[in-house]
Amino acid sequence: MTEALYRIQNFVPIQASELLNKVRDMKSDGQRLGQICCTKVEEGFEILYSFDKDHVLTNLRLTVPEDEAVQSVTGVYWPAFIYENEMQDLFGVKFKNMALNYEGRFFKVSEPTPWNPQK
Amino acid sequence: MSKRTVIPFGPQHPVLPEPVHLDLVIEDEKVVEAVPSIGFVHRGLEKLVEKREFPEMVYVIERICGICSFGHGWGYCRSVEGNMSIEIPDRAQFLRTIWHELSRIHSHLMWLGLLADAFGFESLFMHCWRVRETILDIFEETTGGRVIFSVCKVGGVRRDIDGEELKRIVDILAKLKDEIKKLADVFFDDYSVRNRLCGVGYLSKEDAKELCAVGPMARASGIRQDMRLDGHGAYPYLDFEPVLEEGGDSYARCKVRIREVFQSIELIAKAVKRIPVGEISAPVKGNPSGEFIARMEQPRGEAYYYSKGSGSKFLARMRVRTPTNMNIPAMVKTLQGCDLADVPMLILTIDPCISCTER
Amino acid sequence: MSYVTKSPWIIHYDGSSCNGCDIEVLACLTPMYDVERFGVINTGNPKHADIFLVTGSVNAQNISVVKQIYEQMPRPKVVVAVGICAASAGIFKECYNIIGGVDKAIPVDVYVPGCAARPEAIIDGVVKGLSVLEEKRKSLKEELAAETVKAGMDFKAEGEEREGA
Structure with missing residues (x-):
């Protein structure tokens, strides 16, 4: 009988400055990027980077102010371009050094950044 | 160097049941690069959490996709249950597992049919879908719906299946196995099918890892990755090993899915043998206030369900990351260097579900 | 069905549906339901089609695609909206990216209810x-x-005018 690995959630808070190094560490540890998820919070954006190794989940939690550009991780995990473009289109999160930038044309929506409407 | 041409592919295309758009950069007949763009089916349903109470949200989440609808409902329920620390009764876990595995059989049979259609074998397509109808009949008998069941709820399931019916399902599936066997023989051995699949769209183990491929796409490249192993549902009681293939080409991906159909039939038989008697739902008190990520093994691969409670009846955030989302980079990779005529088939081999991807 | 004297060809487009209706449309073509016995063929070319089956609601992105397919079809043509989303946007009505039912883009002749139909x-x-x-x-x-x-x-x-001139 397998143990209940799904109960392990591991939310690790990190700083914007250490993001790239932490993600590189994950990569060299053989972790697989599972998803990147953005939530609008009072302080700005909360971005969750989820990684998986042998069915165990680890999440890096980054909180950034709304107008601060986030370092892109596409240089380490290329598939991250999907999530970064998604966050850019739906939330208006700014990224720097994206390997593949659709510049707002990945998700075409009727109003800009519907998850974070501009007042 | 020959001249490069860009061909727009989709969104409305004869082989694609769903709208996806690709810009294919081709050199003569070879694809050099493929640039996907999505958003045709984007509804923004995750944002409905602000308007729907968390027990009602199950209906919305189930309608992310009509093919893996049950798995979406289960994933959402698990996420909220984890959030509120609800332990659901064992019988409900088993029932959910049985429905989920039935969904896998129906989804894979559907995919096999579409694949056959994509390489121009129409009678095989028809046979796959004929066999699939049997599974839909089981769904209709046990849940009342053919594609969307709404049978999962936060805290358990809405309907029970009695012992007689469970035995009957196992009998039907045992008979179905012979029929599927005949189909499998065509996919495995037919000269023209092998001709279209073998060596086409190769994805090495290293690439699959690098591109974070999930589900049958990863397992066909020899990566042991299956979220059913993380101990949720009734899977810990069913001891099984995920299906692995080493080929990495379209043939291997097809093989993985066919073998998974047989595996699901076995898992259902085992589950029926071991299903305990008891309650089918647990009481739900209070509102979600924490956060939880539940992961499911959908027919197409690993899916994420992230819920963040706000202490009220409305969740602060619900996010679903579906398997196709994660397989798009791998698809783009396999398209590079393929023949233009193989493009529709290669897109199909990741088993894309666009309405999942865009939500 | 004595009035079925022609074999209508169908074109199917998925607006922004959940796939549920789409697989049911496909299921219609397969042996269990087999609409091909009525001569109904699913074609991918709008210029070959008589009936336009639309599933799912329209959004800002696909409204032009739906209109374009409709305009390309030769007259006489019929639009069948399949499923509740195509009829009125259904459960997704309040989503930010949804405009509404198919009738917001093109005239609809028949509504088929159901989720999934x-x-x-x-x-x-x-x-x-x-x-x-x-x-x-x-x-x-x-x-x-x-x-x-x-x-x-x-x-x-014109002739009379010419003669008169």
Whole structure:
């Protein structure tokens, strides 16, 4: 009988400055990027980077102010371009050094950044 | 160097049941690069959490996709249950597992049919879908719906299946196995099918890892990755090993899915043998206030369900990351260097579900 | 079904549906329901099609695609909206990226309810669409005949003018 690995959630808070190094560490540890998820919070954006190794989940939690550009991780995990473009289109999160930038044309929506409407 | 041409592919295309758009950069007949763009089916349903109470949200989440609808409902329920620390009764876990595995059989049979259609074998397509109808009949008998069941709820399931019916399902599936066997023989051995699949769209183990491929796409490249192993549902009681293939080409991906159909039939038989008697739902008190990520093994691969409670009846955030989302980079990779005529088939081999991807 | 004298060809487009209705549309074509026995063929080319089956609601991105497919179809043509999303956007009505039912983009002749619409209902909708198609064919014929008469009269009038000149 397998143990209940799904109960392990591991939310690790990190700083914007250490993001790239932490993600590189994950990569060299053989972790697989599972998803990147953005939530609008009072302080700005909360971005969750989820990684998986042998069915165990680890999440890096980054909180950034709304107008601060986030370092892109596409240089380490290329598939991250999907999530970064998604966050850019739906939330208006700014990224720097994206390997593949659709510049707002990945998700075409009727109003800009519907998850974070501009007042 | 020959001249490069860009061909727009989709969104409305004869082989694609769903709208996806690709810009294919081709050199003569070879694809050099493929640039996907999505958003045709984007509804923004995750944002409905602000308007729907968390027990009602199950209906919305189930309608992310009509093919893996049950798995979406289960994933959402698990996420909220984890959030509120609800332990659901064992019988409900088993029932959910049985429905989920039935969904896998129906989804894979559907995919096999579409694949056959994509390489121009129409009678095989028809046979796959004929066999699939049997599974839909089981769904209709046990849940009342053919594609969307709404049978999962936060805290358990809405309907029970009695012992007689469970035995009957196992009998039907045992008979179905012979029929599927005949189909499998065509996919495995037919000269023209092998001709279209073998060596086409190769994805090495290293690439699959690098591109974070999930589900049958990863397992066909020899990566042991299956979220059913993380101990949720009734899977810990069913001891099984995920299906692995080493080929990495379209043939291997097809093989993985066919073998998974047989595996699901076995898992259902085992589950029926071991299903305990008891309650089918647990009481739900209070509102979600924490956060939880539940992961499911959908027919197409690993899916994420992230819920963040706000202490009220409305969740602060619900996010679903579906398997196709994660397989798009791998698809783009396999398209590079393929023949233009193989493009529709290669897109199909990741088993894309666009309405999942865009939500 | 004595009025099914023609074999209608169908084109199917998925607006922003959940796939549920789409797989049911496909299920109609397969052996269990088999609409091909009525001569119904699913074609990918709008210029070959008589009936336009739309599933799912329209959004800002696909509204032009739906319109374009509709415009490319030759007259007489019938639009069948399959499923509750195509009829009124259904459960997704309040989503930010949804405009509404298919009738926000093009005129709809038959609405098939259901979530997901059952194959029997879809077949029924297509058969209803056939009678609409027949009516449209008749009125198109009359219209064309009237045009021919008018063209003939114009020609005659021109001739008289020439002779008079």
